[in-house]
Amino acid sequence: MSDLEVRKLPFNFDGVEFDWHPGNQPFGMMMNAVTFQVIGFEHYMCKAMRDAEKFITNPAILAEARAFNAQEMVHSQAHKKHIKALLTRYPGLQEVLDGSVARYDELYKNEDLHFHLAYAANIEATFTPLFGTIIEHREALFGGGDPRITALMLWHFCEEIEHRSSAITVYNHVVGSRFYRMKQLGKVLRHIKSDVEAIHAGFAKHVPGAPTCGTKGAFARIPAWPTFRMIAGIIGSQMPWHNPERGHVPAYYKAWRSRYEGGADMTSEHLLAHNPVPA
Template sequence: MKQVKKQTTNTNNYMEIRRLPFEFSSNIDPHWHKQRPEWSHMVNGASLSMPFLEPYLIKTMRKANQLIDSKKLNQEVSLYIGQEGQHFQQHRKFNDRLIEYGYSELVDIENEMKQTFGHFETNRSLKFNLAYAAGFETMALGIGHWLIKDKDYLFGGSDTKVASLILWHFVEEIEHKCVAIDAYNHLYGNYFYRVFGMIYATAHVIKLSQKSYKVMLKKDGLWRNMESRWRLMKMIIRFYKNMIPSFLEACLPNHHPSKISDPEWSLQWINQYNLDGKKLTLLNTENLNEF
């Protein structure tokens, strides 16, 4: 394996593994944003992939960490693994509630996801898997910035438990934004393959999410409802409008996440965690600017 030595430039000094006591009752409403059921299912669809995608990322980063000869990056990878481990466990609890609510068709999609990521792990090279990881984290960074910038529209007035879960997840995605790309650059550093990994991972995760939310919208009788379809289309356009600029920026040869400043709200979230983390499991969705 050709190893390209590059300086790791992760300037994030406050990474922490946070174990928050999220609880999701059996009667939680899948339309957790009453005004935006289509958006609710877009998020639900993305959540469905987390218990399969994130263990795959963890296994990939563990393998990479055995080859990395930077103690600083070794430590950052370990913290990344710890954070992702918390993420998929919390999403597993939420997803179980969705299935119990009546979306039993999601079990078949879960089995497909398990097989797909298992295939990647077994049959694809570490270079591919690490490029996928770096690509996914690039997408997650862009999504995190969008969710925070647009939080009042996306989460205002919604179920506090779900909003708190998603915002916690993406605050930490922003927090560990450098780790996967630093690992990829340390071991490989090929620019074109990094961009390929980003395109592949982004398209793959979006495809999985779309398949999942389509099933839920069909179950609700909304998929063939033209008003619902129009609301869904507007939300998809909103997503791409916010994501495309960050995606294009990430395609530049000199791209590195450390050059992107963290949103002030995410830093305030971290400060609140240090004061009283339990409050962050029940954010006030009527005023998300106050903790």
């Protein structure tokens, strides 16, 4: 059972800028796309987990699936708050959200439960290498950006690392075939890619003057070796024998957790270091 905790943080995004990180726009836009994508994606996974419950015969795994869902639903609520703040100035962004949710609903209708659980297990497995690297380079990536969005993302990424084994545990119990999961990867990535591209196209359509960088260059400030390690970790996460529990957990996670447990305000994270964009 994951050592996970459902934390409802009192985020307030009133007046937040769409371009909340002008010093690192590619990364800022990537994080905006995360906000819009996680609503449909996390609902999709939660539906799959709920539908999987009747096939779970182990009480500890059932508890894991339910705890996972509880944590993911709180993530969605916080990102919805972020979107709500953006909608006050850019109401057309509702179409971007609706489009992404519809693509996930469509996928849920068109594929079976085994596919949905493979989708969740595959993508969740990438999060420890992906978000772990982002966390370890947080000063370079988030430094100088709006501290509220920084806090939102770091909270979410820490909790993704916290429940890193949940989706794969449920998949292994209900589906079992480790090779089936790997075989679905192409379809999973195509779906994610088309959703991300549609979200960025929606930003360009509905936000006048929005940076048009998409995700290109989002990781430009991560040096070559950690970037290589992150990519190797993401590829390794798709192997049939992969066990996310053994993934590297950044020291920041523990520090973040102790700050939370000590009653600190976790809704605003000031990372002031700011590395200039490499020439």
